[in-house]
Every structure is written in C-alpha cells, then in structure tokens.
Amino acid sequence: MLKISLKLGLWIFICILLIESISMIFLHSNMVHSRIDQELDSLKARGNSHRDVLEISLDPATLRHIGLMESHTDTDVVVTNSTGRVLVTSESVNSEMKQILDRSLSDVPRNGLIVQSDWRKERYIATVTPFKTNGENMGYLYMFKNTEDVEAFISQLNRHFLLASMLILFFMSITIFLLSKALTRPLIIMKEATAKLSKGDFSVSLPLRSNDELGELAKSIQTLANDLYYMKQERNEFLASISHELRTPLTYIKGYADIAKRTDLEFQERTQYLNIIHEESERLNHLLEELFDLAKMDQNTFSIAKERVHLYPFLHSIYKKYLPAFENKKIQLQFNCDNDLFVDLDPARFEQVILNLLDNALKYSKMGTVASIEAFKKEDNVQVALSDQGMGIPQEEMPYIFDRLYRVEKSRSRETGGYGLGLAIAKQVVDIHGGTISVESSIGQGTRFTIALKENYK
Ligand SMILES: Nc1ncnc2c1ncn2[C@@H]1O[C@H](COP(=O)(O)OP(=O)(O)OP(=O)(O)O)[C@@H](O)[C@H]1O
Ligand SMILES: [Mg+2]
Numbered sequence: 001m002l003k004i005s006l007k008l009g010l011w012i013f014i015c016i017l018l019i020e021s022i023s024m025i026f027l028h029s030n031m032v033h034s035r036i037d038q039e040l041d042s043l044k045a046r047g048n049s050h051r052d053v054l055e056i057s058l059d060p061a062t063l064r065h066i067g068l069m070e071s072h073t074d075t076d077v078v079v080t081n082s083t084g085r086v087l088v089t090s091e092s093v094n095s096e097m098k099q100i101l102d103r104s105l106s107d108v109p110r111n112g113l114i115v116q117s118d119w120r121k122e123r124y125i126a127t128v129t130p131f132k133t134n135g136e137n138m139g140y141l142y143m144f145k146n147t148e149d150v151e152a153f154i155s156q157l158n159r160h161f162l163l164a165s166m167l168i169l170f171f172m173s174i175t176i177f178l179l180s181k182a183l184t185r186p187l188i189i190m191k192e193a194t195a196k197l198s199k200g201d202f203s204v205s206l207p208l209r210s211n212d213e214l215g216e217l218a219k220s221i222q223t224l225a226n227d228l229y230y231m232k233q234e235r236n237e238f239l240a241s242i243s244h245e246l247r248t249p250l251t252y253i254k255g256y257a258d259i260a261k262r263t264d265l266e267f268q269e270r271t272q273y274l275n276i277i278h279e280e281s282e283r284l285n286h287l288l289e290e291l292f293d294l295a296k297m298d299q300n301t302f303s304i305a306k307e308r309v310h311l312y313p314f315l316h317s318i319y320k321k322y323l324p325a326f327e328n329k330k331i332q333l334q335f336n337c338d339n340d341l342f343v344d345l346d347p348a349r350f351e352q353v354i355l356n357l358l359d360n361a362l363k364y365s366k367m368g369t370v371a372s373i374e375a376f377k378k379e380d381n382v383q384v385a386l387s388d389q390g391m392g393i394p395q396e397e398m399p400y401i402f403d404r405l406y407r408v409e410k411s412r413s414r415e416t417g418g419y420g421l422g423l424a425i426a427k428q429v430v431d432i433h434g435g436t437i438s439v440e441s442s443i444g445q446g447t448r449f450t451i452a453l454k455e456n457y458k
Contacts, residue, residue: 004187009180016172020165028161032154036119039145040127044112046075047129047143054079054131058138063088074149081139096123097144105130105140119147186214190221197221202229234403241405245287245419249280256280290421294404297428304346304432308456311341311375311382318351319373322358330367331388337375341382342456349429356422357386357449363418364447365390381452389446398439402427 050066063079070077070090078101079087086093086101093101100116105128112129116122124144131138186207193204204225206218259265260273296302319335326333354373361371369389376383393401393408400406407420430437430451441447 003184005180005184008184009176012176012180013172016176017169020168020172024161024165028157031157035153036117036125036150039150040114040117040125043075043125043143043145044114044127044129047077047112047127047141050077050079050143051129051131051141054138054141055133058131058133066090074146076144076146078142078144079139080142082137087139097126097142100124100126100144101142108140115142119150123147125150186210186218190214190218193221193225197225197228202226202232238404241420242291245405246284249284252280253277287419287421290419290425294421294425294428297425297432302428302432304349304429306344306346306433308342309345309347309350311343311384312337312339314347314350315354315373315375315384318354318358322355322362325362326371329362329365331362331365332370334370334372336372338377341375341377343382343453344456345433345453346429350433353426353429353451354384354386356426359422361386361388361390361447364388369446377455378452380455382455384451384453385448387446387448392443392445392447393439393441394443398441401439402437 053062053066066077066079067088067090076089076091076097078089078093078097080101081087084101103115105113108128108130110130112127114126115128116124116126119125123146125147126142126144129141129143131141189206193206196202196204202225204222206222206225208215208218208222210218256273256276260270260277265273293302315337316335319333323333358371358373365371365388371388371390372386374383374385374387376385397408401408402423403420404424405420406424407418427437430453433453435451435453437449437451439447439449
C-alpha cells in the first residue's frame with residue numbers, strides 16, 4: 001500500500017517538475033535564439049558598414065584596409081567580385097568558408113542576407129551584403145563568425161540551467177516532503193484513532209486545531225469516541241445496578257424459602273413466608289418487564305399506536321382512577337384541564353407515563369399536601385404538568401433522575417419499592433411521541449414535571 005503522504009508528494013512533484021521543465025526549455029531556447037539573432041544582426045550590420053565604405057571608394061587600399069580591420073576581430077571578412085573571385089580576405093579561406101562562398105546568390109537584398117545560421121552543425125555563421133557602384137553590382141561582402149564563441153556561451157548557459165534546476169529540485173523536494181507530511185498528518189492521526197476505537201479503546205484525544213473539513217472530521221471522530229466511552233461506562237454501571245437490584249430480592253426469596261422448608265413450622269407462618277416469596281417474585285417480574293420494555297424502546301421495536309385524543313376526558317379518567325390512592329394517603333389531588341386540547345398519542349402508553357409521575361408524587365409526598373394534574377396550551381404546544389408538594393429533588397441530582405435505575409436515596413426507595421425505572425420509561429415514551437419532559441424542583445417545596453406535546457388542531 002502506497003502511503004498517502006508519498007502519493008500526494010509524488011503527485012505534486014510530478015506536476016511541478018512538468019511545469020518547471022517546460023518553462024526551463026522554453027526559456028533556454030528563447031535565450032539561445034535571441035543570442036544567435038543578435039550575433040547575426042551585428043554581423044550583418046558590420047557587413048553593411050563595410051559596404052558603405054566600399055561603395056564610396058572601391059580601390060585596393062580600401063579593400064586592404066577592410067581586410068586588415070577584420071583580422072583583429074573575432075569576425076572575418078571575404079570580399080569577392082560579382083563573378084565570385086576573392087578580392088580580399090582577413091583570414092585565409094578554409095573549406096567551410098569556401099562552401100559558403102560557392103553558393104550561388106541571386107536577389108540579395110541591399111541590407112544583406114543570412115547565408116548560414118546553423119550554429120549547431122556548421123563552424124561558421126555568415127551573412128552576405130552586395131555592393132554596387134553606379135547601380136551596377138560590383139561584388140559581395142561576406143561576413144563570418146566562428147561558432148565557437150556561441151557554443152561556449154551556450155554550454156555556459158546549460159551549466160547555469162542545470163545548476164538552477166538542481167537547486168529548484170532540491171528545495172522543491174524538501175518543501176513537498178514537509179508539505180505532504182503536514183497535510184497528511186491529521187489524516188494519519190485520525191486513522192490511528194479509529195483503529196484504537198475499533199479495538200475498544202475509547203480514550204482517544206484528537207487535536208482539534210483546524211476549521212476545515214479535516215477539523216470537522218476530527219471533531220466527529222472525537223464525539224464518536226466520547227459517546228462510545230460514555231455508553232460503555234453507562235452500560236457497565238447499568239449492569240452493576242441490575243445485578244445489585246436482582247441480588248436483594250433473590251436473597252429474600254432464598255432466605256424465606258429456607259425458612260419455609262422447615263418442618264416444624266405452623267401452617268400460618270409458612271403461608272406468611274410463602275406470601276413474601278410470592279411478593280418478591282412479583283416485584284422481580286415487574287422489574288424484568290420494565291427493563292424489557294426499555295430494551296425494546298432502545299432497539300426501536302417498541303411500537304406505539306398514536307390516535308387523536310381529546311385530552312380532557314382522557315386525563316379525567318386517569319384522575320378518577322388514581323384519586324382513591326391519593327385520598328388514602330390524605331393527599332389532595334386537583335384536576336385542572338382545558339377542554340379544547342387535542343393531541344396525537346398512544347393512550348395506553350401515555351397513561352403509563354402519567355401513572356409513573358403520579359406514583360412518584362404519591363410516594364415522595366407527605367399527607368396533607370396538595371398534588372395536581374394540569375393541562376393547558378402554551379405557545380404551539382400542549383403541556384401536561386404534574387406537581388406535588390413533596391420532598392423535592394436536590395439540584396445536583398436533577399440531571400440523573402431520568403437515568404435507568406437511578407434513585408436519589410437508595411434506602412428510601414427500597415422502602416417504597418421503586419427501582420428507579422419510572423422516570424426512565426416516562427422519558428422514553430415521551431421521546432417516542434416526539435415530545436419533551438422537563439422537571440423543576442426545590443427541596444422541601446415540591447416538584448413539577450412538565451410534558452410538552454405538539455397540538456393536533458383539526
Ligand atoms: N415527585 C418527586 N418528588 C421527589 N423525588 C422524586 C420525585 N419523582 C422522582 N423523584 C426522585 O427521582 C428518582 C427516580 O424516580 P423514578 O420514578 O425513576 O424511580 P422510583 O420512583 O424510585 O422507582 P420506580 O418508579 O421504578 O418505581 C426517585 O428515586 C426519587 O428519588
Ligand atoms: Mg417512580
């Protein structure tokens with residue numbers, strides 16, 4: 001597997017190399033061409049100036065003078081007459097020069113003609129300029145320049161280009177190396193983090209520096225890790241509480257069964273112990289049923305059958321059903337519900353929610369207090385509120401009361417027989433209905449649970 005940093009680096013490298021090579025080649029050939037053009041132009045200009053002199057006075061002295069002048073420069077001159085006979089040279093004519101001189105010329109423009117520009121293959125570059133007197137063509141003036149100079153210039157140019165290319169390549173490689181490392185580092189860290197997660201190690205902490213897509217991804221992975229960690233923690237606590245909850249009734253059952261086995265027991269006593277065993281088994285059964293319901297809600301296999309419900313009669317029948325229990329404990333239960341409220345809900349499940357809340361109000365209030373069921377419209381919602389004047393819930397416990405098997409005072413609830421599942425179930429059912437449940441409470445003053453549901457108008 002090719003590493004991503006290497007892949008990215010190679011891609012950038014190839015792209016830049018291509019761009020660099022093309023621009024280098026372009027620049028190089030441009031420089032060479034302009035240098036050759038310059039040489040040819042100056043050669044032609046020199047030829048032209050000799051021509052001007054020759055046209056003023058075409059005599060042996062001038063010719064000699066021109067030859068002498070060129071023998072001291074890096075250019076050479078050959079003057080021929082119109083038939084091609086050499087009149088004067090600054091250097092003895094060698095075979096390469098001869099080849100050029102032997103070419104037939106026709107219609108040479110007055111300002112000269114380039115007769116050899118191929119500096120690569122030939123030893124000379126050359127131009128020719130015709131000279132005339134009284135409009136008659138008197139001969140030609142050839143200018144030669146040895147290509148050694150140009151070649152030396154070009155090979156020096158090549159050396160410079162090579163050096164520059166190597167430097168650029170070197171710095172480019174370093175930059176690309178660092179860049180691709182920097183770009184892929186967060187990806188690699190995230191890959192390692194997810195590998196850790198998949199092995200069940202949720203103690204992942206990712207640097208959340210950038211604000212771009214990579215940063216977003218890191219944030220998501222971090223949230224996932226935190227959630228998984230929280231879930232694992234919660235599951236462990238949940239299992240611990242379940243086994244604790246199961247152990248106590250089982251201890252009772254086992255203890256009372258041991259006693260009931262004794263042969264010397266009165267019938268009445270045995271019946272009493274068996275009754276306790278029966279009660280505890282009932283309680284266990286109830287606990288398991290509720291846990292099972294919660295598990296179903298988690299898996300979304302919990303089905304609710306929603307229907308349009310007129311809230312007043314629905315709540316009033318619940319009120320009437322549970323009023324005796326409150327009267328029994330000398331708690332006044334009030335009912336106050338607007339008559340025009342309609343909502344979509346599953347009546348059986350929702351009765352369970354109200355029942356759980358009423359059960360709490362009853363359990364955690366003393367005699368002589370007042371509890372109430374209210375329903376009214378607030379903003380776009382229908383709110384159902386259940387209040388009591390009971391013992392209240394400590395502020396620091398409030399975030400947890402909807403957790404499974406959570407009880408504020410473990411010993412107190414054992415007496416009253418609760419498992420800490422009532423509110424967890426209520427919240428799940430309300431959630432499934434698309435509503436919210438909230439709580440306000442103050443110690444010694446009372447508690448108020450409020451359920452908000454969407455209203456069904458029509
Ligand atoms: N109206 C209330 N007044 C005071 N405390 C409350 C009230 N309602 C709930 N609580 C606290 O919140 C805890 C969780 O309530 P929840 O109904 O989930 O469990 P429970 O009543 O203990 O047991 P269960 O409902 O399973 O029989 C309770 O143990 C109690 O401490
Ligand atoms: Mg309860």
